[in-house]
Amino acid sequence: MSSIIYPITNLKATEQLVIDRGEGAYVYDKSGKQYLEGLAGLWCTSLGYGNEELIETIATQTRKLSFCHMFGGKTHEAGMQLSDTLAQMVPMDNARVFFGNSGSDANDTQIKLLRYYFNAIGKPEKRKIITRERAYHGVTVAAGSLTSLPVNISFFDPPVEALGILRTDHPHYYRGRLEGESETAFVDRITHNLEQLILREGPATIAAFIAEPITGASGVIVPPPGYYEKVRAILDKYDILFWADEVITGFGRTGSDFGCNSMHIERPDMMSFAKQLSSAYYPISAALIRGDMYEAMVEQSTKVGVFGHGYTYSGHPVACAVAGKVLEIYQRDKLFEHAATTGAYLQNRLAELAEHPLVGEVRGKGLIGAVELVADKASAKPFDGPDVINRAALQCQENGLLVRPVAGTSLAMCPPLIITREQIDELIAKLSQSLDETL
Numbered sequence: 001m002s003s004i005i006y007p008i009t010n011l012k013a014t015e016q017l018v019i020d021r022g023e024g025a026y027v028y029d030k031s032g033k034q035y036l037e038g039l040a041g042l043w044c045t046s047l048g049y050g051n052e053e054l055i056e057t058i059a060t061q062t063r064k065l066s067f068c069h070m071f072g073g074k075t076h077e078a079g080m081q082l083s084d085t086l087a088q089m090v091p092m093d094n095a096r097v098f099f100g101n102s103g104s105d106a107n108d109t110q111i112k113l114l115r116y117y118f119n120a121i122g123k124p125e126k127r128k129i130i131t132r133e134r135a136y137h138g139v140t141v142a143a144g145s146l147t148s149l150p151v152n153i154s155f156f157d158p159p160v161e162a163l164g165i166l167r168t169d170h171p172h173y174y175r176g177r178l179e180g181e182s183e184t185a186f187v188d189r190i191t192h193n194l195e196q197l198i199l200r201e202g203p204a205t206i207a208a209f210i211a212e213p214i215t216g217a218s219g220v221i222v223p224p225p226g227y228y229e230k231v232r233a234i235l236d237k238y239d240i241l242f243w244a245d246e247v248i249t250g251f252g253r254t255g256s257d258f259g260c261n262s263m264h265i266e267r268p269d270m271m272s273f274a275k276q277l278s279s280a281y282y283p284i285s286a287a288l289i290r291g292d293m294y295e296a297m298v299e300q301s302t303k304v305g306v307f308g309h310g311y312t313y314s315g316h317p318v319a320c321a322v323a324g325k326v327l328e329i330y331q332r333d334k335l336f337e338h339a340a341t342t343g344a345y346l347q348n349r350l351a352e353l354a355e356h357p358l359v360g361e362v363r364g365k366g367l368i369g370a371v372e373l374v375a376d377k378a379s380a381k382p383f384d385g386p387d388v389i390n391r392a393a394l395q396c397q398e399n400g401l402l403v404r405p406v407a408g409t410s411l412a413m414c415p416p417l418i419i420t421r422e423q424i425d426e427l428i429a430k431l432s433q434s435l436d437e438t439l
């Protein structure tokens with residue numbers, strides 16, 4: 001037993017699997033047993049394990065310059081280049097980039113950028129943020145207040161009210177629909193609720209609406225067609241910014257470059273990234289805002305002095321160098337196109353599992369998907385607690401497949417972008433066998 005306090009873990013049941021090494025789409029435990037990484041680590045190891053180009057990039061940059069902070073405008077080539085590459089890639093207007101270390105701190109940064117920006121343009125009252133039920137945006141005190149999953153907020157008392165966090169419906173048709181309600185009627189109802197919330201609170205007090213284009217941690221929920229178009233129209237009507245949390249969906253995951261493009265979200269005002277930005281070879285995150293928001297911040301800083309937000313490791317040179325190489329590999333090896341074709345194959349193969357007696361719903365897009373397990377297929381009755389889902393995940397592990405039980409209801413898949421069709425066949429075969437053995 002080590003001295004670690006394990007993250008997101010039932011503290012009574014720690015150290016259940018000791019991973020020793022990784023290669024390509026596989027990891028190995030101490031005994032040498034092989035596991036297919038069905039969740040790309042934790043939705044992040046897009047280029048798999050042991051990538052020599054990335055190892056070389058890390059070694060070269062570490063030898064050259066192992067650290068350089070960015071306070072006061074001190075900087076380095078790797079960081080400047082990465083920010084420009086990112087700004088050119090994203091579907092935003094003249095994006096500006098703030099670097100951090102994790103998805104949670106990127107979202108914390110965004111909250112502070114919002115405040116700084118609205119103070120700068122003389123609208124200090126515009127500071128509330130709308131998040132959705134079942135959202136996951138991280139676990140720090142501020143980002144954790146945007147998260148809605150009970151397991152992440154119960155007993156931690158996040159300062160939701162102090163931060164002005166509001167919650168609206170989650171767009172999960174399978175679980176959220178009323179009896180007999182069509183998808184269109186469901187979207188109309190929940191977007192109407194959003195508009196009512198805005199009117200109740202006062203549009204002038206609301207800064208932004210945050211959404212994962214497709215959620216990860218709450219079970220890979222793909223909203224119905226038309227949902228984001230309706231949301232965006234309402235936000236535009238009331239002058240509220242769209243903040244896309246692409247910590248999971250960024251960089252090819254959903255079968256196109258960004259989740260926003262897959263889900264028809266036009267030109268978001270803010271975007272958050274981490275995970276696949278560096279394929280998890282080094283921790284790095286990026287909070288992006290529109291260029292004109294940045295210009296207003298510059299004006300404010302000209303008046304008041306230092307913009308006082310930043311981390312020691314903002315723009316860590318080794319993290320920036322490896323992220324730059326990762327983005328280069330995505331383009332060079334056409335991995336977003338690969339994710340589109342192998343993603344379509346994964347979705348077709350996953351759809352076969354809809355017939356399984358334990359499976360209530362199969363969901364996904366591109367190389368991200370989930371199966372929701374139910375106690376009764378006909379009525380969609382969920383299981384009482386997470387035991388069956390946890391058991392199914394352990395059964396997958398037993399069979400050499402790592403997937404993640406999420407939200408107490410579903411098994412999530414998010415394999416590395418480099419996965420092959422044969423490995424997808426292996427994933428489906430192991431998942432299917434494990435579900436049979438869970439019955």
Ligand code: PLP
Nearest residue numbers: 102103104136137138212247248
């Ligand atoms: N935002 C989203 C959408 C996430 O899925 C996650 C993590 O899974 C985070 C933020 C938090 O990222 P991190 O765990 O790097 O703090």
